[in-house]
Amino acid sequence: MRIYKSSRIVIRPDGREIKKSKISMDEAAFRYLQEENAGLCTACASFNFGNHEPDAEDYDCEQCGKPKSQGMDNVMMMGLIHILDDAELDEIKGTSQEISV
Secondary structure, X not given: OOEEEEEEEEEOOOOOEEEEEEEEEOHHHHHHHHHOOOEEEOOOOOEEOOOOOOOOOOEOOOOOOXXXXXXXXXXXXXXXXXXXXXXXXXXXXXXXXXOOO
């Protein structure tokens, strides 16, 4: 089970900088997160466990407290999680942060 996070800074049209994160994982990790009723916070990119149905929207994040935690099916549809095979994960390993769950 492998999960990686990469981040980049994006400059908005109004000149503000925002940090965008992308989560990449293998299929086994995604299934595990679904089974554990996990959610992903779109504000701080942390996982929240045990209280998210797959289509959960805007639950309070356990880490940052903002109501931005989404169920795993929702974050997949939002394009925030990418399922990659082992070769693709090996390619991004050096440029991404490994996440433990």
